[in-house]
Amino acid sequence: MKRGIVAGLLALTVGLTLGACAPETPVAKLSATKTATPTPTPTRHPGLGPECPTDDCFTITATGDMLFHAGLWKPAVIPTDATGRNYDFMPLLQGQSAYLNESDIAICHQETPFTQVGQEPTGYPIFATPWELASTEKAIGYDACDTSSNHTVDQGYDGVVRTLDVLDENGLKHTGSYRTPEEANQVLIMDTPAGKVAFISATFSVNGNFNEFDWQVNYPLDPDVMIARAAQARAAGADVVIGVQHAGTEYSNEADIQQINNAHALIDSGQFDMVYGHHPHAIQPMEFYNGHWIVYSLGNGISESSGDYPVNNEFLIMRAQFSKAKDGTWSVSDMAWAAATNKQDGVYRWCSVASDAPQGVCQSPEFDAGVRERTRATVNAMGAEAAGAHEWLVTQEK
Template sequence: MGKVTPLRRRLSAAGLRAVATASGLLLLLGGCGVIAETDARNTGSSAAVPVPAAPVPTPTPIPTPGKGPACPELRCTSITITGDMLVHTQLWQQARADAAAAGRPGYNFVPLLEGQRRYIGSSDLAICHQETPVANPEGPFSAYPSFNVPPQIITASKEVGYQACTTASNHTIDRGTEGLLRTLDALDAAGLKHTGSYRTEAESKEILMLKTPAASVAVIEGTYGHNGQVPEYPWLVDELDPAVMIAKAIRARALGADIVLGVMHAGDEYASEPNAQQQDVAHALVDSGQFTMVYGHHTHSVLPIENYKGTWIVYGLGNGITELSPWYVVNNEGLLVRAQFSQNSAGAWRASDLAWAPSVIVRDPYRWCSVASDAPQGVCASPAADAQTHQRTQAVVESMGAAAAGAHELLITKDK
């Protein structure tokens, strides 16, 4: 029979507690997780029968409506995107004046961006586009055609609420690898996440994953070129290659991304419609089934919004900030877009709301200003000029059927 263990010895000495049932005896072996059933007609044998595990309750998703419009499902998240942060000489002169007015040294870009804060605060995540490299805090600075701008634009972006910025553009390597690295260092120091340019080849293979209370968001960017320059290493800046972007999106999904944003830095400057490259790349990204939304910048003008096979494509956000151009009025205008995404009962995420707000840059002092119909900042340039900007922007935005597909103007003063 073998050696009797101490546990068996104690059980034999104490006896087994028996409970009579209609069909036999259930011998309860306390703490063992097994019930031994003995037939009343044959008390000399027993067979171990596993106790069925208690059913594990299906976890109930926690309602997470997110910021922004009313959530049509149990879980939603909203993302705000804006166009090029393009700092010219006039803007850093304004930032220096604003710093001096506050009794501070250096450059303060927060007043320039302040009008965006309310919009950013109405979303769970806000992503900017840092168009150019930044210099050291005291310069030297330069504007077009080879930018090297005050890094305080990055700290101001963080101050008004942005959590991340894309960095791949035709100006990314204006100041070579050194300028690229300096920009990434400034973003890190400010606490802004980033993607589009990289310090190392290993870093270039990583995917920017951002968390909101309800979702994990991946951001994948590419630029059409570098103004004839060649990066020191091929992995320094993400290129506008749909096959590469789709491969990254597949990896992002495997890593747990709920929402994947494709970002294009491309197009014809000052245009009012997307070019063939933009449409081909955007449609390829959507056709892959891996992207939840696609958007772009670079043209320094607002471009249409398209709903392609149920997926939103925002072709061009215009300028987030810029100087006032005396030649191209569209250069002075921009588009802020807030997209709400909701998760249905099957677990899939989709865009459930897309809203846009037109903007303009004004001067004396230089400021970003919304010309949305609810005029949250009051009059920007003049009532007539604001109306013209609004009309021009709306006509372009809706020229590819966006309104019929459900895109609408964002009236921030009407938000919940």
């Protein structure tokens, strides 16, 4: 055998032997790695006010009649300022701001129409309230005003239009009176981060004054009409619907049969989550009826003092927290109230007489305590405290 052939055979044998014994070169293997999907953190909308018991809450605050006589506007006169104002109502109403700004939506009752620029204001029986009031209402924290009352049309259709224009100019939403039939067919739905709330209002009377058009104010107060409007609001996306009735016996601390029947009809319809009211110029009870709250009268939002009717000088501000349950339903999870009066240091001021005295002494410790305890007794006359209603101590909130 030739030497070259032998060498070749030896090399082949060695190569095969080494190949069989050499370690394999690692080869990367593909594997399906399962990526865990993180559990989304629920987005919470707790709203302003008390601690939210669920993920989603909002609060609404309401006051009673903005009722202006000369005793309120004369002390508010100022030299004409750069905006053309001749009245400054901030000192009168500023005390409300601590409460209004602890709520997601604050709504007033603009009972009387506004003057036009240069028009002298007037009081009872045909009211015209200085238009400058609207800028103060906005500045202290109101978001909207209900405008259906027995004085809505005191200045005729022009007064209705002017009032709504002034509210618009000051960034205040409104419901209860209207400039056009098309506007009258709409409902007020206000947004919060947690949900949408609608306000449906009506008045029992317009005092027979200047009611040129049937559609210019929600009158008469007809529960069936209000229920239909509530259904309209639901169809438009409202999560919560609140009824507002301007009715009752003046200067009475008791709800009358019309108020009770109306409010119960609204709740019993299943379309309303809460009802409140004004007009009596006196505080009236809260009632927890069929699982829902009714506040029969908030009294006045502000008023001049009355010696004949002391109840005219005592006010109620209330806040309701609505919370959304896991099944999507909404209910009131907290109902709070605070009492107030209309003077401090002998000057007209909206002044809280709540137990925490957020504005200090209003008239005297004895007077303040008297207003507060009369209010407490009236509010609870239909079992409100047992159902969970409590005094609103705004200084103790976080």
